[in-house]
Amino acid sequence: MRVYLDNAATTPLDPEVFEAMKPFLLEDFGNPSSTHAHGRKVRAAIESSRKKVAELINCTPGEVIFTSGGTEADNTLISSSVSTYGLKHIISSPIEHHAVIHTIETLDKSGLATLHMVKLDENGHIDMTHLEELLEAYPDALVSLMHANNELGNLLDLGQVGDLCKKYNAFFHSDTVQTIGHYKHDMKQLHVCGMTAGAHKFHGPKGVGFMYIRKDRKIHPILHGGAQERNMRGGTENVYGIIGLTKALEIAYRDMAEHEKYVRELKSRMIGKLQTAIPGIKFNGDSANPERSLYTVLNVSLPESDENEMLLFNLDMQGISASGGSACSSGASKGSHVLGALYPESRRGAIRFSFSKYNTTSEIDFAVEKLASLVNVKESV
Numbered sequence: 550m551r552v553y554l555d556n557a558a559t560t561p562l563d564p565e566v567f568e569a570m571k572p573f574l575l576e577d578f579g580n581p582s583s584t585h586a587h588g589r590k591v592r593a594a595i596e597s598s599r600k601k602v603a604e605l606i607n608c609t610p611g612e613v614i615f616t617s618g619g620t621e622a623d624n625t626l627i628s629s630s631v632s633t634y635g636l637k638h639i640i641s642s643p644i645e646h647h648a649v650i651h652t653i654e655t656l657d658k659s660g661l662a663t664l665h666m667v668k669l670d671e672n673g674h675i676d677m678t679h680l681e682e683l684l685e686a687y688p689d690a691l692v693s694l695m696h697a698n699n700e701l702g703n704l705l706d707l708g709q710v711g712d713l714c715k716k717y718n719a720f721f722h723s724d725t726v727q728t729i730g731h732y733k734h735d736m737k738q739l740h741v742c743g744m745t746a747g748a749h750k751f752h753g754p755k756g757v758g759f760m761y762i763r764k765d766r767k768i769h770p771i772l773h774g775g776a777q778e779r780n781m782r783g784g785t786e787n788v789y790g791i792i793g794l795t796k797a798l799e800i801a802y803r804d805m806a807e808h809e810k811y812v813r814e815l816k817s818r819m820i821g822k823l824q825t826a827i828p829g830i831k832f833n834g835d836s837a838n839p840e841r842s843l844y845t846v847l848n849v850s851l852p853e854s855d856e857n858e859m860l861l862f863n864l865d866m867q868g869i870s871a872s873g874g875s876a877c878s879s880g881a882s883k884g885s886h887v888l889g890a891l892y893p894e895s896r897r898g899a900i901r902f903s904f905s906k907y908n909t910t911s912e913i914d915f916a917v918e919k920l921a922s923l924v925n926v927k928e929s930v
């Protein structure tokens with residue numbers, strides 16, 4: 550048995566999405582910037598995709614810009630909001646994704662803006678009092694705080710942070726890569742200036758995403774070239790990617806209630822079974838709290854052991870694909886900066902399991918059984 554429990558890293562493509570993409574890989578190959586019939590057909594498909602995405606997140610089509618994925622969208626919104634508005638201060642957190650952390654650190658090092666890190670509470674949530682203190686001290690800042698942490702699953706209250714940012718006139722960017730397609734976002738209700746998505750996190754193709762930019766908070770492009778994406782991103786569009794992203798988001802919204810219920814059950818089953826099977830097990834951050842964490846992510850904390858470093862490898866050998874933290878850094882020797890920020894002294898092992906609509910209860914049981922046999926064997930040695 551081979552079990553895939555690393556859906557926060559990427560999800561399998563939905564076959565319905567593949568079917569929607571196929572014509573744009575074969576027959577409808579025109580360049581959307583061409584004015585002839587081949588081009589016009591593809592241009593129309595891109596614009597109707599933009600309209601559909603806008604409808605789903607309740608914004609106007611002009612506020613949706615397609616990108617190569619979450620990383621490009623995060624980089625663009627952060628770097629360009631700072632340069633467009635001459636923002637001198639950035640407020641963020643130490644547990645953001647590297648697409649955010651490395652961008653804000655670069656801006657800080659270059660002297661363009663000064664970085665201020667907001668404190669976290671003991672569960673890894675943003676300390677709202679400290680956030681307001683920072684906003685008071687540095688109004689008109691860029692605030693970059695993710696909606697859901699990709700390693701812990703911790704959820705941010707976007708409404709609350711948006712209201713605070715509005716009060717202090719901050720540019721609020723939120724990395725929503727882990728929540729688009731899993732939660733409904735209503736951009737008319739949220740005071741968010743920019744947010745980001747990557748299609749491969751919700752059963753769409755890799756290498757395509759979008760950024761939402763509120764119409765009264767327009768920014769300059771980072772990628773200069775042709776007039777594509779309403780002059781906001783030069784370069785011939787990833788047409789079949791955009792078609793796939795849109796289909797995947799439509800399916801995600803269509804089936805959200807059913808899938809959320811199903812995946813929540815998988816996660817709670819895994820929590821219960823792990824607690825029974827592994828003495829001393831804990832969960833990192835607020836991962837086991839169904840109210841304040843992503844229903845797709847469970848970050849497990851295992852008792853201290855010298856062999857914890859081999860756990861992920863051993864799980865892989867037993868047929869289970871999971872992650873030790875951020876998938877984007879798996880393979881790298883450095884540990885997780887998220888767990889390091891939250892538990893600097895800990896020697897406990899950490900495994901991130903993440904679920905999708907394609908997982909089954911027997912896969913969960915299999916993973917628990919294998920993990921328990923690895924951990925409990927170590928303990929009895």
Ligand SMILES: Cc1ncc(COP(=O)(O)O)c(C=O)c1O
Binds near residue numbers: 558618623746758
């Ligand atoms: C929270 C978060 N932000 C950004 C990214 C990067 O997105 P992409 O892979 O689409 O560039 C990821 C991917 O792991 C992520 O989890």
